[in-house]
């Protein structure tokens with residue numbers, strides 16, 4: 001059973017967006033309703049209500065935003081202070097052990113025994129999940145092959161690189177063939193190529209095995225590449241939840257670069273003036289940074305459709321400028337987040353109000369790839 005805001009619907013034969021006679025249901029794998037977690041000195045989650053559908057979902061937020069706390073509550077490992085949460089239709093307060101049978105978990109921190117091999121460790125975790133010995137060994141071999149550790153599977157984990165250890169953690173989360181996996185900062189400590197490999201593996205977990213993924217990161221760029229949907233939290237509150245396409249496509253723009261001419265020594269400025277006169281929104285750089293743009297002679301033109309391409313081409317030709325490039329440019333999640341953050345900072349905090357974890361910690365939301 002999956003739930004949509006408390007309404008129970010059968011999972012058999014149901015896919016995302018099931019149309020009933022009178023209403024449309026959205027199938028979810030996770031639903032939280034006004035979920036809060038308060039520690040004596042900090043509110044880690046603050047009335048968080050969010051629906052997460054099958055697929056690959058990114059949970060993004062600065063260090064201390066509440067990501068790990070949410071995962072622990074969803075696994076039934078820590079109680080919420082108030083509110084409710086369901087995972088695969090199961091209540092986290094009552095069905096924690098069933099949830100953990102059906103959900104894989106890759107913890108953030110290093111938790112691997114150094115003296116055993118990947119095979120021994122993953123077989124052990126498979127047995128702990130209830131698989132019989134033969135199935136546990138077979139699944140372990142398959143899973144280690146999937147994560148690219150087959151050759152090294154008999155070596156002690158203590159001699160592994162960080163990337164290999166992350167793969168062992170991923171393998172133990174997948175070995176019992178869960179319906180859903182929680183991956184807590186799986187790219188932590190990896191170099192750029194290690195990150196790319198891990199992100200590729202995560203996409204294949206869903207594409208090849210149909211396992212839904214909730215993956216946390218404080219690196220917006222990598223979630224943008226990997227996830228169908230992104231949930232942004234800040235100081236335990238929901239900042240935004242939408243599909244990656246919505247994040248990045250809503251405000252698609254054209255990046256336009258032109259040459260200067262004798263008639264127009266500032267070709268970029270001339271084009272900008274002409275397009276503005278034609279009623280088109282033009283900025284010189286993302287976020288309005290004039291200096292950044294002037295060094296690259298780039299204009300960003302809000303694209304309403306095909307006609308914007310035609311208008312830019314005709315205006316460039318009319319001014320006698322050379323068109324160096326005109327390419328569609330999707331806004332990056334980081335920009336959307338930066339805009340939201342700028343808006344939040346414009347609202348002064350009440351005198352004496354405690355600073356949120358977001359405001360007090362390093363490596364925050366702007367720690368983008």
Ligand SMILES: Nc1ncnc2c1ncn2[C@@H]1O[C@H](COP(=O)(O)OP(=O)(O)OP(=O)(O)O)[C@@H](O)[C@H]1O
Pocket residue numbers: 039040042043044061062063064065066067068069070185357
């Ligand atoms: N057991 C605890 N006792 C007290 N405070 C806690 C506890 N666990 C977490 N916190 C606090 O709750 C807030 C959220 O922590 P959480 O670990 O969920 O954040 P996070 O988004 O996962 O960040 P990180 O990636 O740095 O772990 C932080 O301010 C943290 O210090």
